[in-house]
Amino acid sequence: MALPSHAEPIDKVYYYGFRFVCTLIFIFLIAPIFVIIPLSFNAEPYFTFSTGMLHFDPAAYSTRWYQDFWNNKEWIHSLQNSFIIAIASTILATTLGTIAALGLSRPHMPFRGLIMGLLISPMIVPLIISAAAMFFFYSSIGLSQTYAGIILAHTALGIPFVVITVTATLSSFDQSLVRAAQNMGADMRTTFFKVILPLITPGVISGALFAFITSFDEVVVVLFLSSFEQRTVPRQMWSGIREEISPTILAVATILIAISVVLLVVVELLRRRSVRIRGIRE
Amino acid sequence: MSETVAPLAAPPSSGAIRRAKRRSDRARAWRAFGLTLPLLGFLLVFFLLPIADMLRLAVANDELARAMPAAATALRGWDGEGLPPEEVARTLAGEMRAAYEARTLADVAKRLNNDNPGYRSMLMATGRKLPDAPPDDALGALAAIDDAWNNPALWQAFRRAAAPWTDLYVLQSLDLERGPDGAIQARPEGQAVYRIILWRTFEISLLVTLACLVLAYPLAYKLAHLDEGTANLLMILVLLPFWTSLLVRSAAWIVLLQREGPINGFLQSIGLIDAPLALVFNRTGVLIAMTHVLLPFMVLPLYAVMRGIPKSHVRAALSLGSTPFTAFRRVFLPQTLPGIGAGALLVFILAIGYYITPALVGGADDQMLAYFVAFFTLQTVNWGMAAALASVLLVAVTALYFLYARVVGIDRIGVGG
Numbered sequence: 296m297a298l299p300s301h302a303e304p305i306d307k308v309y310y311y312g313f314r315f316v317c318t319l320i321f322i323f324l325i326a327p328i329f330v331i332i333p334l335s336f337n338a339e340p341y342f343t344f345s346t347g348m349l350h351f352d353p354a355a356y357s358t359r360w361y362q363d364f365w366n367n368k369e370w371i372h373s374l375q376n377s378f379i380i381a382i383a384s385t386i387l388a389t390t391l392g393t394i395a396a397l398g399l400s401r402p403h404m405p406f407r408g409l410i411m412g413l414l415i416s417p418m419i420v421p422l423i424i425s426a427a428a429m430f431f432f433y434s435s436i437g438l439s440q441t442y443a444g445i446i447l448a449h450t451a452l453g454i455p456f457v458v459i460t461v462t463a464t465l466s467s468f469d470q471s472l473v474r475a476a477q478n479m480g481a482d483m484r485t486t487f488f489k490v491i492l493p494l495i496t497p498g499v500i501s502g503a504l505f506a507f508i509t510s511f512d513e514v515v516v517v518l519f520l521s522s523f524e525q526r527t528v529p530r531q532m533w534s535g536i537r538e539e540i541s542p543t544i545l546a547v548a549t550i551l552i553a554i555s556v557v558l559l560v561v562v563e564l565l566r567r568r569s570v571r572i573r574g575i576r577e
Numbered sequence: 578m579s580e581t582v583a584p585l586a587a588p589p590s591s592g593a594i595r596r597a598k599r600r601s602d603r604a605r606a607w608r609a610f611g612l613t614l615p616l617l618g619f620l621l622v623f624f625l626l627p628i629a630d631m632l633r634l635a636v637a638n639d640e641l642a643r644a645m646p647a648a649a650t651a652l653r654g655w656d657g658e659g660l661p662p663e664e665v666a667r668t669l670a671g672e673m674r675a676a677y678e679a680r681t682l683a684d685v686a687k688r689l690n691n692d693n694p695g696y697r698s699m700l701m702a703t704g705r706k707l708p709d710a711p712p713d714d715a716l717g718a719l720a721a722i723d724d725a726w727n728n729p730a731l732w733q734a735f736r737r738a739a740a741p742w743t744d745l746y747v748l749q750s751l752d753l754e755r756g757p758d759g760a761i762q763a764r765p766e767g768q769a770v771y772r773i774i775l776w777r778t779f780e781i782s783l784l785v786t787l788a789c790l791v792l793a794y795p796l797a798y799k800l801a802h803l804d805e806g807t808a809n810l811l812m813i814l815v816l817l818p819f820w821t822s823l824l825v826r827s828a829a830w831i832v833l834l835q836r837e838g839p840i841n842g843f844l845q846s847i848g849l850i851d852a853p854l855a856l857v858f859n860r861t862g863v864l865i866a867m868t869h870v871l872l873p874f875m876v877l878p879l880y881a882v883m884r885g886i887p888k889s890h891v892r893a894a895l896s897l898g899s900t901p902f903t904a905f906r907r908v909f910l911p912q913t914l915p916g917i918g919a920g921a922l923l924v925f926i927l928a929i930g931y932y933i934t935p936a937l938v939g940g941a942d943d944q945m946l947a948y949f950v951a952f953f954t955l956q957t958v959n960w961g962m963a964a965a966l967a968s969v970l971l972v973a974v975t976a977l978y979f980l981y982a983r984v985v986g987i988d989r990i991g992v993g994g
Contacts, residue, residue, distance in 0.1 A: 398612025421930020
């Protein structure tokens with residue numbers, strides 16, 4: 296929407312004004328996330344940019360808050376917990392979700408709408424309701440305050456993302472490839488592993504990454520279901536923010552942002568790859 | 578999937594073919610359904626059953642029946658007029674003492690306290706003071722311990738606690754109660770807090786939805802009118818907050834908005850304000866942070882709709898002599914209405930259930946419904962009330978969700994895509 300050369304002054308005012316407004320909105324969207332990154336390298340325990348920082352004085356920057364994080368047993372323990380819970384629930388959600396998505400995208404699937412609605416309901420029900428309901432129920436069957444309980448809960452929350460991503464991939468999947476494979480004598484197993492799986496792998500991995508980040512960032516369910524033993528990084532951050540927000544929180548936040556960026560880039564690359572290998576858009 | 582075709586001796590009748598086709602279709606349907614079974618089973622046990630159980634908890638009323646079963650049965654047989662007959666009182670006094678000894682009276686006391694705050698300590702004291710053997714004049718003995726036992730209101734509360742189900746919590750969450758005659762009435766002014774909370778939840782969600790719409794519309798418009806490559810690049814900037822932990826974003830806003838934070842520092846250094854503004858731990862903070870958190874959910878559907886609108890439409894309107902504003906209002910805007918509807922409903926549905934952001938960046942008067950669900954679950958351990966409030970929220974979300982499914986279609990509910 297470049298400005299034509301014959302634009303009137305009023306058009307120019309409108310054009311640049313609009314661009315300015317859009318830039319401001321972009322800044323609102325992105326700035327909060329990036330402002331805390333330099334602040335996490337602040338040598339002083341404050342949340343403002345010191346004069347030294349503004350003049351890029353190396354002495355004003357330090358990694359002390361990262362060392363703080365690294366040397367703190369509670370933080371490291373919570374980091375381990377986060378990885379254990381996120382990886383376990385991702386494996387469960389991806390396996391169950393992919394198998395279900397294969398069923399859902401078959402042309403003969405009965406009650407597709409209803410079942411799809413049920414499968415993605417954990418995404419629609421507000422987290423606070425899921426968390427409270429799981430807390431009541433898991434308490435009564437002895438699953439609250441256990442790793443298993445949190446992993447099962449996070450699996451339920453991650454499933455919709457896997458189901459949606461994999462069914463979307465399968466919807467643009469060319470079913471004639473399956474018939475072609477079978478024509479050439481491949482059995483069900485070979486067809487699945489040699490034809491279907493390689494083509495839907497990008498979708499499966501994207502779904503798995505969504506499930507992973509859902510669990511890795513999740514705090515409400517953990518708040519209800521975990522004891523001190525199963526504290527995750529977000530749970531530890533929640534306490535930190537509520538009690539007294541320290542620069543260590545910003546260091547942790549920066550690490551989480553870095554993880555998000557990496558995952559987002561991987562998902563984007565997978566999307567492009569899957570577009571390329573099939574020559575069609577999702 | 579392979580279709581086994583039996584060698585046919587004679588050409589089959591069309592009926593036989595149709596039957597065979599039906600049979601094979603049915604088998605395929607079962608196979609497809611079978612693939613979804615493990616996941617359905619998993620969600621049934623670990624997600625749907627807990628939700629159903631929570632709905633049950635909102636009307637569950639088994640504390641008295643569990644701790645004092647005979648008294649509960651006796652109370653159910655009483656007509657509820659005035660004071661109960663002596664046998665009912667004697668059964669109750671006897672079992673109450675036993676429950677006190679067995680340490681199960683606390684559950685009953687808590688249940689009656691939910692009905693009328695103040696009953697708990699009175700009931701525990703009565704349990705302590707009652708003699709071990711049931712007294713001959715139970716009504717008199719109870720009244721001698723505490724005057725409250727002379728009041729039919731206490732006995733009626735007991736009778737309500739003896740019923741198999743209770744509407745106490747659901748009514749309370751709507752600021753209603755059962756009067757002395759059993760009719761539903763409004764709670765007294767001072768105790769009516771939940772309607773305020775419901776209204777506040779609605780108000781904050783609506784304001785956040787509007788703010789998101791106002792900010793997302795120009796952004797999506799700009800993105801939709803850029804070339805594909807630039808738009809994709811900028812789209813990553815929209816998706817990044819989407820992928821960043823809610824907690825990180827809330828913490829960022831606390832840091833940015835606090836009294837000694839960068840925003841106040843900047844505004845003071847350019848001389849726009851003299852004293853730091855109170856931007857966080859109040860309504861302003863909640864609105865800013867929630868708008869930021871939910872903005873991508875509005876941008877994505879708007880962008881998707883705007884990308885699909887042919888550019889030639891507005892150009893045609895312009896070449897036919899319309900002003901740019903009229904072309905926008907009459908040609909472009911109406912075509913984006915589905916996107917506006919989808920985005921607004923999605924943001925609103927997400928906003929009314931929000932807990933983390935208001936809890937972190939809000940003050941005591943900015944807490945929404947979700948906060949009180951957590952409060953009653955984790956702090957006061959009044960599960961009935963927590964379940965009732967969560968059920969109210971669930972009903973609201975389900976209604977909005979059906980509206981969304983009608984407006985947008987169930988298949989379009991995606992990862993914001």
